[in-house]
Amino acid sequence: MTLHQHLPSAPADPRLDGIIKLAILAVGGQGGGVLTNWIEALARGNGYDAQATSVAGVAQRTGATVYYIEMAPQADAAPVFALAPSAGDVDIMIAAEMMEAGRSIQRGFVTPDRTVLIASTHRALAVSEKMVPGDGIASSDEVMAAAEIAARQFIAADFDRMAIDNGSVISASLFGALAGSGALPFPREAFEDAIRASGKGVEGSLRAFAAAHEAASQPPGAPEAAEAAIPAEPRPSGPSRLIAQWQALEAEARALPAPVAGMALPGLRKLAEFQDLAYGREYLDRLGDVLARDDAGHGFVLTREAAKYIANAMAYDDVIRVADLKTRSRRMTRIQAEMRAGEANLMQVTEYMHPRAEEIAGMLPAGLGQRVMDSPKWMKRLDRWFGKGRRLRSDSLRGFAMLYLLGGLKGWRRRTLRHAQEQAHLAGWLDRAMGYRATNYDLAVEVIRCRRLIKGYSDTHSRGLSKFDLVLEGIATVADRPDAADWARRLREAALQDEEGKALDGAIWTIRSFA
């Protein structure tokens, strides 16, 4: 909940006295039409002339949509209202999503002399943000900062969550926020009457309305709603013998320099769950090697990053891990909660699996697995036997048992081909990074961070691997330059921009042009 108020607004032109101009920017399908109808009914029911317009059509289908309402006290002659909002001429701007708030500011609909901006801080991500292989999510903070400057009064809260929590939709909570903002000259009851008159989902709508009304009517400078509590540190459970061993390891991790410990602890937990405590021991040993060549002067950045990415590299995504994760009791509890399945409901869970010959071969002992992998005939055969889409009911005994058995193969894991491959890759990467340590500390850090490129399964995974190789190759060609670390960072970021690696190819081209 943010509330921000500027100095009193400039006096309105008396000749235009009384026209209130209200625009709604929504994502198609959010119910902007319902909100518009309520506002219109509210105005008409309270002695105002009102006019609403919208551009429906295909823009409804998940595109950005504008609704626009003007109203003025009834008089003998009818007022002339405009059919679309104009920049600098909007009194109330309601944005049903954070980037739509940004768009309203961009389009000039929010001005400090007059506009009350009511925005929901939740995000409905645009396709362009979602499809980036890395992190393409636009910054809500920038929009918040702009809104603080642009609006006369700025009311922001997650009105979507507020609506869902009350069994309603965002139009109801935005209507509540509008009532709570005091921007319209009508009493709260009049708003609620408009909801009642519409006659659909009234109870839920009124609850969401009330919650948003309260949030929006807090005086400026009121304390922010309690931030989400910092999650307590996960605690181990299991046989006491293991807990004692864990505590020893944990103490060791805690004793690491502070920046490192913050990363090493979750890393250690991840690996203890992935495999066992011996594996955690290996992790700390590897980390120790890096730390031995790091120093406080650099703030232990190298070791901190190594703590993060070594943990990720060691906890690779194999069949055993996936099966284990899918059979844990905490997963069942989480799905129950997410799906809102109550006591009276049953829940069936179907898993979508598609093993390939590579995964099967990866499960074989390293030597045998490698021979199978090298034999196209065998690979074809494995693919024929196993390689097809499988729907597995993990709530049934058969499905669960299969996953349970696979998930229990941890003892076998260290002998598998996949493990050998991952270990070799890990070692190669670490050696490469530490090789740069002596001459260029920052470059070593960047090479460590390149591990981020390896993710996904099957094709996506191999594409990640090949990008990783390309980036490291590119880094090698510029390693002697003083700005090598900077180039390494650029290469990595380019690799995360698109799937096909167009940006990466471009960056490599640039490097080749001078290296």
Add this chain to the structure above:
Amino acid sequence: MAERSFKAEVRHLRLGEGERFTGEGILAITKALLENGVGYVGGYQGAPISHLMDVLADAEELLSELGVRFEANANEAAAAAMLAASVHYPIRGAVTFKGSVGVNVASDALANLASSGVNGGALVIVGEDYGEGSSIMQERTHAFAMKSQFWLLDPRPNLPSIVKAVGDGFELSEASNTPVMLMVRIRSCHVTGSFPTRDNRRPNLTVREALSNPQSDFSRVVLPPMSFAHEQDKIDNRRPAAEAYIRDHKLNEVFGPREAPVGLVLQGGMYNSVIRALQRLGLADIHGDSRVPLYVLNVTYPLVPDEFLSFCEGKEQVLIIEEGQPEFIEQQLATCLYRAGSAVKLRGKDILPMAGEYTGQVMLDGIGRFLREAAPGILPAQVLAPNEERPPLPDLSKTVPIRPPGFCTGCPERPIFAAMKLVQRETGKLQISADIGCHLFAALPPFEIGGATMGYGLGPAANAAFDGGGERRPVAIIGDGGFWHNGLSSSFTNMAFNKSDGVAVIVDNYYSAATGGQDVMSSRADNPTKSTQNPISKALKGIGINWIRQVDRTYDVGRMRDVLREALTTDAPGPRVIVASSECMLNRQRREKPQRAQAIRDGRRVEAPRFGVDEDVCTGDHACIRLSGCPSLGLKRLDDPLRDDPVASIDQSCVGCGNCGEVADAAVLCPSFYRADVIHNPRKWETRLARFRARIIGWLQARRDASRLTFEAQP
């Protein structure tokens, strides 16, 4: 079944003398048609006049009471052709479609109709889809009125004016024996307001009665020498009659003071934006009382020269405000002034932009500049020397992402394009042409499929140059709406006749979905007044296309991919057509959701599927999104310091269509997806079985947890 039911609104159509209608512009037009004794109505849906068609469809009972025939025409050409009933018979008829594309399709019929001339009033209501939110190319319907010589109304955008224009249109049409087009802009169609109603009127002559007493007159047939006579008649008689009617009945309006050095000439549809600009310049009040004279053209074709010249009298400069290009009105008025030897200076597109929507800002800037240059004395001091400071704002242009429209949650078309993307990974990029309809969203990321669209029903025809084939076959996409609109004749007979080597995919979602879910020939619904349930494949067979593959569940991405691959590689000759059928999810949810809720309340067993992502298993590579783009499939940041990238996450708007799982499977993506079926009101034995299973599973889980470490965040 249309997207919105207008059963409630239809009640408003029964309002009588002395009552008041409050609602949307498009409904007001419908009411006005009935008040003016219309005898038959028809049209083809499309934004922004879809609702008009939907209301008419829902009002069939009232229409038949009044003796009015309603026809949901197969396309705009068919609709315009229907106006032929007014050529000989004194029956008022109205049809509706969107401009300018509907007018393009209808232009053959419209030209013939204009040549023949009409006896009964003939009204074409065109929803002009121009400017923000438009889904079509930006052109003007105005050109058609000029080339065919029919009249064009562009009323002020408020309900009383629009309603009056309907009556004026019929009268003008009858007075000048010429069809009239009533143009309503996209916002006027959806603008709300109210107007006093009158009683509905039965037509003087119904179409049924006319059929009992057929008439014909060969002088109305478009054949030489009559067609030459028609052209002369248009210019010598019909147009002067129209001009006289417009002048005598004051269809155009003049506002503001009589004496002033300047004046504004504007299309009726621009009136409210012009007044708003004048209000902001301090030259008009809230009721539109203007200090600058306005000449409002509620009829934009034909123009009335003497009326215009008398408005110009005593003025030094006039500004023509005409949205869209080229500046037809301005050119005509310029000629008019020049011929009259007038010294009045004409301004227009020299100040205002030639192209694009005339938004509030454009109006304010343009009119402001005109007045500052032509009559600075008229402006208040505040406007002449604005004295305000705006704080600089951070640039958000790089932050705020574009948000074009796209496929809805659970859309059955998404898996078709996911399959196409997968096939293109094997074949390389294919030549793909698209049509009009929802499927065109596939041209946008994440699919980027389909390079051109040539018009409704013309998708496969747009690939005709490639019919001869090559190394890889061309692919065309068309929707079921497009198929029945024009596709069967223009695209598929073209393919069949020319023995095309191409592949066509017909996206059959059971409706004309993009225009609001109207029924088409192949719709699965029972429609009491329309013939539905006619399979597309049957029509294809009828024109000699033999390689047809019917896919009845598009969500089966693997099958879609295999069928596409087969079509691209088969040795069978002739066109290969895939009919990919699954119901539009928007319509399906609208129908099933209330039923499901009722069933749950009634205690009946209901399975509610929804998808989920295991966030520990998802690695945040977003490959699934690049093959889906579903609005309910989003991203979520985890509060795990070890994770850099947000993971996929499915919100509760998911309808459980299954696309995520199918894509993950067909593209071999990852094992993160699962489907959870929540069972409401389970049967007794089911509950018992589930409890039994849960006990064993719980025991197994406890057993394993007893021998290993697990970490749980403790509250």
